[in-house]
């Protein structure tokens with residue numbers, strides 16, 4: 001049984017970890033932290049977990065966390081990089097859901113996250129945990145940087161095109177939309193129902209912190225120079241990301257084989273579903289599931305490939321992918337605890 005700790009248990013990704021781990025046969029949550037709710041029973045805060053956990057939130061305490069086999073950080077940026085070196089020294093394995101260890105260029109990291117990086121040594125050693133790209137490295141890693149939600153949907157959709165060198169890798173476009181839970185649970189007026197309901201907007205159009213993460217991931221996986229325009233949007237729903245991706249085929253004749261290229265690339269991936277050509281994946285088809293579902297499109301006489309990619313930001317975009325990484329790190333079947341299909345309608 002893997003003894004699990006969660007730092008940041010009251011947030012949206014924290015409670016999603018708890019929901020998934022509640023039925024995971026090989027993992028047991030033994031420590032869950034919250035500074036604001038220390039002492040409160042988990043099931044009192046989250047009634048969906050009544051009967052599943054006899055556990056209360058506690059103050060973050062590195063000594064207690066060091067008794068775990070694996071610790072998930074579900075905290076804002078800047079927390080893990082300060083707390084985890086002690087856990088590393090104690091031999092604990094860590095999956096960090098925040099962005100602290102995702103970028104290799106720490107000047108770029110400091111520019112986007114507005115603080116200097118405090119653990120450069122571990123930033124270098126961390127493995128970027130997109131299993132569809134880095135499965136073997138994840139297996140042996142002590143520290144896994146769980147990818148961001150938008151970067152997961154965007155990278156998976158572009159990967160087959162770039163790895164096969166079929167498109168102009170310098171002129172990619174990712175037009176992505178997210179539900180409000182992507183912004184976390186900590187009160188932000190701009191995220192209230194009354195502020196986002198009946199409305200739809202782009203944000204971060206002149207630059208978003210996920211841009212360097214997407215570029216780095218695609219560049220590493222394909223070894224090609226990558227130029228990408230990424231614009232996120234906020235839509236009035238709770239969970240889900242849809243990313244519509246555009247890339248220009250170098251040779252329009254390649255359209256014939258694109259569907260096969262995608263199907264072959266993901267044939268053995270348990271959490272990527274390539275739908276028939278011309279389908280429209282819906283976010284509700286992945287709600288609560290650790291699935292990235294995608295489909296390809298072509299408009300008449302065009303050499304632009306359109307990929308529509310959907311995930312649940314809290315599952316494949318965060319907690320589900322984190323548990324997938326844990327399964328890989330502990331040599332468990334990768335789908336363990338993640339088999340449930342999406343909730344529909």
Ligand SMILES: NC(=O)C1=CN([C@@H]2O[C@H](COP(=O)(O)OP(=O)(O)OC[C@H]3O[C@@H](n4cnc5c(N)ncnc54)[C@H](OP(=O)(O)O)[C@@H]3O)[C@@H](O)[C@H]2O)C=CC1
Nearest residue numbers: 008009010011012013034035036074075098182184185318
């Ligand atoms: N929401 C999403 O869809 C996704 C989120 N992520 C990332 O995962 C991380 C968590 O996100 P999310 O769950 O949405 O965030 P929330 O804001 O909902 O929750 C943050 C949690 O961290 C705790 N926390 C805050 N500050 C500290 C601190 N200094 N030390 C210890 N604990 C702290 C909070 O509890 P308390 O203050 O009581 O201690 C709370 O439990 C973030 O880095 C986020 O960017 C990644 C992918 C998707």
Ligand SMILES: CC(=O)N[C@@H](CCC(=O)OP(=O)(O)O)C(=O)O
Nearest residue numbers: 099147148149178179180182183
């Ligand atoms: C809707 C919304 O605000 N989304 C968040 C991204 C979601 C997220 O959690 O980003 P990380 O995966 O990098 O932590 C944002 O745009 O900042």
